[in-house]
Amino acid sequence: xxxxxxxxxxxxxxxxxxxxxxxxxxxxxxxxxxxxxxxxxxxxxxxxxxxxxxxxxxxxxxxxxxxxxxxxxxxxxxxxxxxxxxxxxxxxxxxxxxxxxxxxxxxxxxxxxxxxxxxxxxxxxxxxxxxxxxxxxxxxxxxxxxxxxxxxxxxxxxxxxxxxxxxxxxxxxxxxxxxxxxxxxxxxxxxxxxxxxxxxxxxxxxxxxxxxxxxxxxxxxxxxxxxxxxxxxxxxxxxxxxxxxxxxxxxxxxxxxxxxxxxxxxxxxxxxxxxxxxxxxxxxxxxxxxx
Numbered sequence: 001x002x003x004x005x006x007x008x009x010x011x012x013x014x015x016x017x018x019x020x021x022x023x024x025x026x027x028x029x030x031x032x033x034x035x036x037x038x039x040x041x042x043x044x045x046x047x048x049x050x051x052x053x054x055x056x057x058x059x060x061x062x063x064x065x066x067x068x069x070x071x072x073x074x075x076x077x078x079x080x081x082x083x084x085x086x087x088x089x090x091x092x093x094x095x096x097x098x099x100x101x102x103x104x105x106x107x108x109x110x111x112x113x114x115x116x117x118x119x120x121x122x123x124x125x126x127x128x129x130x131x132x133x134x135x136x137x138x139x140x141x142x143x144x145x146x147x148x149x150x151x152x153x154x155x156x157x158x159x160x161x162x163x164x165x166x167x168x169x170x171x172x173x174x175x176x177x178x179x180x181x182x183x184x185x186x187x188x189x190x191x192x193x194x195x196x197x198x199x200x201x202x203x204x205x206x207x208x209x210x211x212x213x214x215x216x217x218x219x220x221x222x223x224x225x226x227x228x229x230x231x232x233x234x235x236x237x238x239x240x241x242x243x244x245x246x247x248x249x250x251x252x253x254x255x256x257x258x259x260x261x262x263x264x265x266x267x268x269x270x271x272x273x274x275x276x277x278x279x280x281x282x283x284x285x286x287x288x289x290x291x
Contacts, residue, residue, distance in 0.1 A: 021054045021055075021056060022054055022055045022056065022241075022243070023056045023057075023058065024055070024056075024057060024058070024078075024079055024080050024081065024243075025057070025058050025059075025060045025075075025080045025081070026040050026043060026044055026057040026058065026059050026060065026080070026081040026082070026234075027060050027062075027068055027071055027072055027075075027080055027081070027082040027083070028040045028059060028060065028061035028062070028068055028082075028083065029065045029068030029069055029072070029082060029083040029085075029088070030061075030064065030065050030068065030083065031063070031064055031065075032061055032063060036065075036083050037059075037061050038265075039234075039262065039265070040059045040061065040083070040234075041059050042261035042262045042265050043057060043081075043234070043247075043251070043261070043262050044057045044058060044059040045261045046250070046251070046254070046260045046261050046262055047247075049260075049261075051250045051254070051260060052246055052247050052250050053246050053250075055243055055246060055247060057081060065088060065100070066099060066100035066101075068082070068083070069092070069100070069101050069102075069103050070099070070100075070101055072103050072237070073101050073103060075237070077238060078237070078238060079236065079237065079238040079239065079240055079243065080236070080237055080238075081111065081234055081235070081236055081237075081247075082108075082234070082235060082237065083232065083233070083234055083235075084105050084108070084110075084113075084232055084233055084234070084235050085230065085231070085232040086230065086231045086232065086284065086287060087141075087144070087230055089102060089103075089105070090143075090144050091141075091143045091144065094143060094144070095143075105235055105284075107237075107238075108235035108236060108237050108239075109235060109236045109239040109244035109277070110233055110234070110235050110244065110248075110277055110280040110281065111233065111234045111235060111236060111244050111247050111248045111251065111275075112233050112234055112248060112251050112252075112273055112274070112275055113231065113232065113233030113234075113273070113274045113280045113283065113284075114231075114232060114233055114271045114272055114273050114274070115207070115209060115229050115230070115231050115232075115272050115274070115283065115287070116186045116187070116188075116229060116230040116232075116272075117186070117187065117205055117206045117207035117208075117209045117210065117229045118184045118185065118186065118205070118206045118228050118229060118230075119184070119185060119186070119187060119190050119202045119204070119205045119206075119212070119214070120182055120183075120184055120202065120203050120204035120205070120214075120217075121175065121182060121183050121184075121185055121189075121190050121193065121200055121201070121202055121203075122181065122182045122200070122201055122202075122203050123175070123178070123181075123197075123199050123200050123201075124199070125181060125182060125203070126203065127203040127204060127214075127215070130156045130158065130160070130182075130203075131156050131157055131158060132158075133158070134158055134159055134160060134161065135158070135160050135161070135180075135181040135182060136160070136161045136163050136179070136180040136181050136182075137149065137160050137161065137162065137163065137180060137181065137182045137183065137184065138163045138164075138165055138171045138174050138175060138179075138180040138182070138183035138184070139162065139163065139164050139165065139171065139183070139184055140165055140167060140168040140170075140171045140184075140185065141164055141165075142164030145162075145164065145184075146162055146164070148226075148228060149162045151225070151226060152226070155221045155223070155226070163179070163180050168185060168186070168189050171183050171185065171189075172185070172189050172192060172193055175193060175200075176193065176196060176197075182203075186230065187210050187212075190202060202214045204216075204217050204220065205217065206218070206226075206227055206228045206229055207227070207229055209229075209272045210272075227286070227287065228287070229287045231283055231284060231287040233274075233280065248275050248277075249275075251263065251275070252275040255267065255273060
């Protein structure tokens with residue numbers, strides 16, 4: 001009788017725990033080797049270790065951003081987690097390519113967002129040189145950066161040459177070979193250049209997220225429309241039962257305590273993170289690439 005009672009209790013607990021479990025996909029909108037997939041896999045591991053109160057995420061990585069967003073388009077009405085980046089959204093909207101679709105995140109709920117400011121990196125140049133000489137400036141891309149470049153030229157009073165590279169690594173190589181005089185890049189890529197030669201410096205920055213001795217672009221020219229940053233993060237589509245809040249609260253605690261897969265990764269990479277939904281949504285608007 002005692003053995004049978006124990007078996008019944010175990011069965012009740014087993015079925016209760018599985019009944020309350022929520023399984024869903026975390027769709028990777030990025031390459032298999034990039035940080036987007038790396039973070040998705042870490043968050044999925046955290047979920048499978050029981051950190052999200054019964055919410056289990058399965059990472060689905062179709063191979064690149066275009067395939068990921070195509071998959072998102074097919075999940076109409078489903079609840080899932082996926083990745084957002086302000087720069088990609090604008091480029092996709094401009095290109096209007098069905099194979100690489102634009103997806104509106106207007107109704108999605110943010111979990112965690114992070115920001116990467118941009119830095120004007122030079123070698124043997126000063127900020128004054130941008131007003132006194134015509135220079136070659138490199139960008140990782142050739143879309144909306146061109147409009148920004150033209151705005152900056154007006155502020156500097158010079159017709160600087162725009163050089164668009166297919167990716168940050170190629171842009172960094174262009175800077176190292178002195179193919180260009182300066183590049184707009186993230187702090188991570190600045191550090192990679194710095195590790196090759198300790199001759200690179202930052203003369204301008206778009207935000208004050210990292211303590212660097214350089215003016216902030218918008219303040220320097222007294223023009224807020226010049227602000228730019230890569231703003232990205234993870235969102236829940238068709239949020240139910242406060243899934244986004246549950247995951248967000250858990251990740252925030254892990255970052256604070258340097259625990260969990262994502263928490264330790266975020267601290268090691270020194271990611272600048274935001275968990276407050278109001279702040280996240282406001283930054284999405286203020287850091288839009290198309291302003």
